[in-house]
Amino acid sequence: AAGVIQSPRHLIKEKRETATLKCYPIPRHDTVYWYQQGPGQDPQFLISFYEKMQSDKGSIPDRFSAQQFSDYHSELNMSSLELGDSALYFCASSPRRTEAFFGQGTRLTVV
Amino acid sequence: AQKVTQAQTEISVVEKEDVTLDCVYETRDTTYYLFWYKQPPSGELVFLIRRNSFDEQNEISGRYSWNFQKSTSSFNFTITASQVVDSAVYFCALSDSGNTPLVFGKGTRLSVIA
Numbered sequence: 597a598a599g600v601i602q603s604p605r606h607l608i609k610e611k612r613e614t615a616t617l618k619c620y621p622i623p624r625h626d627t628v629y630w631y632q633q634g635p636g637q638d639p640q641f642l643i644s645f646y647e648k649m650q651s652d653k654g655s656i657p658d659r660f661s662a663q664q665f666s667d668y669h670s671e672l673n674m675s676s677l678e679l680g681d682s683a684l685y686f687c688a689s690s691p692r693r694t695e696a697f698f699g700q701g702t703r704l705t706v707v
Numbered sequence: 708a709q710k711v712t713q714a715q716t717e718i719s720v721v722e723k724e725d726v727t728l729d730c731v732y733e734t735r736d737t738t739y740y741l742f743w744y745k746q747p748p749s750g751e752l753v754f755l756i757r758r759n760s761f762d763e764q765n766e767i768s769g770r771y772s773w774n775f776q777k778s779t780s781s782f783n784f785t786i787t788a789s790q791v792v793d794s795a796v797y798f799c800a801l802s803d804s805g806n807t808p809l810v811f812g813k814g815t816r817l818s819v820i821a
Binding site: 629631637638639640641644652654684686688694695696697698699700701703 | 754
């Protein structure tokens with residue numbers, strides 16, 4: 597069965613650089629979520645999209661932005677990266693706002 | 708506000724032992740959903756179960772079972788005859804019936820020793 601695909605799997609960036617993470621949800625899933633998981637932490641909700649419109653905003657820094665495109669893939673853009681942005685970033689998709697299926701995550705390391 | 712508490716930070720058991728992971732939640736909503744996810748050392752989050760607030764039936768899936776009790780706001784997870792492959796961090800999560808960003812507990816790290 598198709599799963600949520602995230603790319604890249606690993607990313608190393610320097611401070612103050614920009615990063616773009618991509619997410620391809622499971623086909624026919626109408627909701628996409630982004631979560632950030634710091635080392636030893638639980639996942640924290642960043643932002644979500646329902647039918648390509650932003651639906652909820654969590655603890656997403658102003659330096660981050662996200663969008664969902666006409667083909668339902670989503671991108672999380674992160675600018676002016678800081679050391680504290682180093683984390684595992686998950687994308688999840690959900691059919692009709694039921695259970696969320698997570699991608700394998702993108703591990704971002706800021707040096 | 709919604710909150711999920713997993714009081715057990717780490718649990719260590721010997722293979723074949725049974726182990727129960729506790730989850731207590733807080734919400735003002737009358738309709739809500741509870742989840743368990745497994746995060747193995749490889750890092751991905753694996754969906755295990757979803758339970759809605761109107762369904763208090765216990766569920767069993769192989770060696771896994773879940774006990775949902777609204778009276779105590781608990782949704783506990785039991786692994787029977789644990790195996791080394793069960794070693795992971797387990798997260799309990801909660802969402803309301805409208806928009807459903809998940810609120811996670813802090814997780815319980817389970818180590819199963821051979």
